[in-house]
Amino acid sequence: MSDQTLPATNIATVVEKRASLWTTRRVIGAISLLIIAAVFAFPIVWSALSSLKTTDDVVKFRYPLTVWTFLPPFPTLDNYAALFFQLNFGRTLLNTIIASGGQVLIAVITSTLAGYAFARLRFPFRDTIFVILLLTSFVPLEVILVPLYEVVRGMGLVSTYPALFLPFACSPFGIFLMRQAFQSIPVELDDAARVDGASTLKIFWRIALPNVKPALATLVLIQFIWSWNAYLWPLVIIQDPNMQIAQVAISGFKSVPNFPLDGPLFAGVTVVTIPLVAIAIILQRYYVRGLMSSGIR
Known part of the structure; x- marks a missing residue:
């Protein structure tokens, strides 16, 4: 036993x-x-x-490190009031929203159309064109900054909203991401739709696009983060202070002579961080699924 x-x-x-x-x-x-x-x-x-401290408290408790270096001794919302009512940050924030929204919208449209073409359509030198397109993503903005500025200036778009997003209407990463997503869809679905008389545009709109929603969400998230955090190009192309975006405006808070704006600076950083955190939380699930379905590890 x-x-x-x-x-x-x-x-x-x-x-x-x-x-x-x-x-x-x-x-x-x-x-x-x-x-x-x-x-x-x-x-x-x-x-x-x-951001809940006054500028004096920020400077006073900066060094040596104490508990008040991290916690506000006397919490106040004066920095937010100064940010929106004295420093005109509401207009700056609106400029940033328009610039980011325009860049995301155009990049999503061009990336989905081009990604579908590279994944599903047959045309001469398709793979060669795709490789050349990907190689452009390795060119730093600093290299093409001057010629890009001359092109935009020649079009009369300096200090305008289109100047902020039209140069980035084509996203090599977005095209690559959407191409990988479209390639994961069985080709048999296209063949069955063609047998039923569906056109290429109808197949794209009703069959392919609904099956790549996670990749679309991933593209929206990444493109929004890139455009929202843009600094160098807006600094160069926007010469009207009323048309400037948030990142450049916040950096200017440290360059005002004899007038420190540390409190409003932290308030501005907090305000521009909230949309990034919110959209990342909302799209986090689709972001992971999109990267997995697109073959990006």
Whole structure:
């Protein structure tokens, strides 16, 4: 009887040890993720708390480090009031929204159309053109900044909204992302639709596009982050202060002579961070699915 129960006891012991090891690994993994999340969240939380301080308190408690370096001793919303009513940040924020929205909209349209063409259509030198297109993504903006400025200036678009997003209407990364997503759709769906008399445009709109929604969400998220955080190009092409975007305006808070604006600076950083965090949380699920379905690891 003992010989029959011994193997069962050993198996139960092994199972218990493996379950304990698995639980330990999960706990360690959860703790590691919390630490990483805390490291990335710290600057955001710190800037949000610092935005509730006056400029004097920000400067006063900057060094040496104390608890008031991170927490506001006397919380106030004066920085936000100064930001929107004295520094005209509402107009700046509107400029940023229009520029980012325009760039996202145009990039999504061009990337989906071009991605579908490279994935599904047959035309001469298709793969060669696609490779050349991808190579352009390795060219830094600094290299083409001057000729790009001359082109835009020649079109009379300096200090206009189109100047902020038209030069980036074609996104090599977006085209690559959408091409990979369209290639993951079975070709048999296209063949069946053509048998039923569907045109190429109808196949694209009713069959291909609904099946790449995660990739579309990923493209929207990445393109929005790129456009929202743009600095160099808006700094060069926008010469009218009333047309400037948030990132450039915030950087100017540190260059005002003899008039520190540390408090409004933290308030501005907090305001422009909120949309990024919000859209990242909303589209996070689709972002992961989009990268996986598009073959990007």
